[in-house]
Amino acid sequence: xxxxxxxxxNPSRHAQLLxxxxxxLEIQATEAKPALNQAAxxxxxxxxxxxxxxxxxxxxxxxxxxxxxxxxPMGRKQLSLGLDRLQVSNGGQTVNVFQSGESYLSxxxxxxxxxxxxxxxxxGVRSAVVVPLNVDGIxxxxxxxxxxxxxxxxxxxxxxxxxxAHWVGMVLHRAELVERLTEEAAQRSRQVAADQLITILAHDxxxxxxxxxxxxxxxxxRAQRDGQQAYLQDTMAxxxxxxxxERMITDLMDTARLEQGLFTLTPTVVDLAALTRETAATLxxxxxxxxxxxxxxxxxxxxxxxxxxxxxxxxxNARRHSPDGVAVILEVGTETRADGSWAIVTVRNYGPGIAxxxxxxxxxxxxxxxxxxxxxxxLYLARGIARAHGGMLTVDSSPGEGAxxxxxxxxxxxxxxxxxxx
Amino acid sequence: MEPTEQRAGRxxxxxxxxxxxxxxxxxxxxSGYDVSWETTGQGGLRVIQEGGLAxxxxxxxxxxxxxxxxxxxxxxxxxxxxxxxxxIVMSGLPTGAARGRLLPxxxxxxxxxxxPQLLALVAQYVGPSAGRPVSGA
Numbered sequence: 265x266x267x268x269x270x271x272x273x274n275p276s277r278h279a280q281l282l283x284x285x286x287x288x289l290e291i292q293a294t295e296a297k298p299a300l301n302q303a304a305x306x307x308x309x310x311x312x313x314x315x316x317x318x319x320x321x322x323x324x325x326x327x328x329x330x331x332x333x334x335x336x337p338m339g340r341k342q343l344s345l346g347l348d349r350l351q352v353s354n355g356g357q358t359v360n361v362f363q364s365g366e367s368y369l370s371x372x373x374x375x376x377x378x379x380x381x382x383x384x385x386x387x388g389v390r391s392a393v394v395v396p397l398n399v400d401g402i403x404x405x406x407x408x409x410x411x412x413x414x415x416x417x418x419x420x421x422x423x424x425x426x427x428x429a430h431w432v433g434m435v436l437h438r439a440e441l442v443e444r445l446t447e448e449a450a451q452r453s454r455q456v457a458a459d460q461l462i463t464i465l466a467h468d469x470x471x472x473x474x475x476x477x478x479x480x481x482x483x484x485x486r487a488q489r490d491g492q493q494a495y496l497q498d499t500m501a502x503x504x505x506x507x508x509x510e511r512m513i514t515d516l517m518d519t520a521r522l523e524q525g526l527f528t529l530t531p532t533v534v535d536l537a538a539l540t541r542e543t544a545a546t547l548x549x550x551x552x553x554x555x556x557x558x559x560x561x562x563x564x565x566x567x568x569x570x571x572x573x574x575x576x577x578x579x580x581n582a583r584r585h586s587p588d589g590v591a592v593i594l595e596v597g598t599e600t601r602a603d604g605s606w607a608i609v610t611v612r613n614y615g616p617g618i619a620x621x622x623x624x625x626x627x628x629x630x631x632x633x634x635x636x637x638x639x640x641x642x643l644y645l646a647r648g649i650a651r652a653h654g655g656m657l658t659v660d661s662s663p664g665e666g667a668x669x670x671x672x673x674x675x676x677x678x679x680x681x682x683x684x685x686x
Numbered sequence: 687m688e689p690t691e692q693r694a695g696r697x698x699x700x701x702x703x704x705x706x707x708x709x710x711x712x713x714x715x716x717s718g719y720d721v722s723w724e725t726t727g728q729g730g731l732r733v734i735q736e737g738g739l740a741x742x743x744x745x746x747x748x749x750x751x752x753x754x755x756x757x758x759x760x761x762x763x764x765x766x767x768x769x770x771x772x773x774i775v776m777s778g779l780p781t782g783a784a785r786g787r788l789l790p791x792x793x794x795x796x797x798x799x800x801x802p803q804l805l806a807l808v809a810q811y812v813g814p815s816a817g818r819p820v821s822g823a
Contacts, residue, residue, distance in 0.1 A: 475705030
């Protein structure tokens with residue numbers, strides 16, 4: 265008991281623990297850094313230390329960084345010496361505790377050759393206790409108290425500091441959770457705002473586009489009637505631009521609706537094999553550009569316009585990335601798996617393949633690849649359409665081996681009593 | 687056999703957007719129709735109440751600045767001379783959303799559309815020179 269300061273009189277260990285706990289519980293722990301500073305200050309006061317620190321490991325620099333330090337002379341000196349940042353490769357007792365998970369107590373740090381010279385000599389630390397700090401079961405750093413006086417701390421102080429470390433771990437966990445949830449909420453509301461903006465914009469753009477398209481068509485009809493070739497060509501070009509604009513607006517509105525969960529289909533009984541053949545036929549510019557392999561008939565329940573949209577997107581993408589003279593392969597078939605029967609449409613090209621850094625993100629919005637015109641929404645919408653049908657759109661690709669897209673649609677199984685579909 | 691009166695098909699357009707309205711009106715007139723145009727819902731209702739000659743077809747925009755297009759439709763429905771008139775509803779809303787607002791005895795065309803599309807639809811209900819039996823009542 266001879267190390268107790270005069271100011272605190274002669275408090276029992278129990279009372280000391282209580283005082284510290286009461287103090288810790290009063291800390292408003294919603295933000296990590298201020299909470300850690302307050303905790304370090306409180307600990308240094310109640311344990312009569314010249315310095316208290318909460319070190320947290322930052323993996324990107326492989327360094328233990330003091331995220332909370334007592335506002336004491338030794339604390340400020342530590343900062344000026346740069347000893348608030350401890351590189352793991354330099355070792356030292358704080359690093360040792362962090363790595364081993366075992367607490368450290370010393371009454372003669374000046375004689376400890378395993379401790380950093382800066383701590384021993386420049387800071388003048390004589391006594392120290394260092395305990396590991398875990399957050400949600402993961403070792404994240406260490407808590408430390410130091411004194412310029414030799415033999416200042418006892419084994420009971422070690423247990424005490426370990427109890428404090430538990431509390432700090434909980435506070436940190438909660439503060440980090442709050443930070444993450446706040447950021448996620450902010451991001452979600454930014455997302456919602458962006459989607460609403462897209463909807464409003466696209467909607468407002470439709471009226472002028474209707475008027476513009478209408479006038480273009482009227483010009484075109486007049487040019488045709490009067491045999492004005494030059495005007496006819498110009499108006500046809502204008503019409504193509506207007507239609508491209510219309511597609512972009514429609515894609516934006518579909519995207520916003522998908523995000524808001526308002527996307528709807530009008531499904532009907534469709535011959536997928538025929539639909540696929542027709543779509544390929546409208547896109548073909550030469551006979552061997554797209555090789556089509558389908559059964560005579562394959563009936564599914566689907567929205568034909570939307571499926572056509574998916575096929576057109578997949579085929580134009582495949583063709584764009586296909587080397588000259590090399591065909592794109594389009595196949596339709598069925599597959600029975602554990603999760604049911606599926607109609608499968610595969611679109612395969614033998615181009616350079618999809619780069620590995622893009623592949624995981626290829627179905628995201630606004631992913632414009634090399635040479636893609638437009639907004640980069642085609643695959644995002646295609647996958648949304650597949651899912652809206654209860655199906656899936658997946659891709660297999662590696663560099664140099666082209667890419668295979670697979671559209672899977674649930675197969676409507678008819679019982680014998682239902683008879684055949686039209 | 688009742689004598690029929692040869693005259694241009696009459697169309698009432700209710701559309702608030704000046705550009706879209708002008709485009710539709712010009713296109714229809716260019717095809718030989720007799721077109722009148724109101725830019726507000728109240729204007730449409732006033733035409734109905736004034737008791738002038740009823741048109742052969744109404745082209746109605748749902749999203750009007752003053753009152754909803756449905757209210758104009760209700761005004762048409764409530765008037766004995768106007769109730770049988772076919773209505774083409776124009777809307778920027780996608781098919782799914784507009785379905786919920788679909789009015790009986792009307793047909794729907796989604797913006798943006800090509801004028802020939804609208805013209806073809808109009809022709810299903812009234813030709814440019816509409817033959818109509820002269821009312822005996």
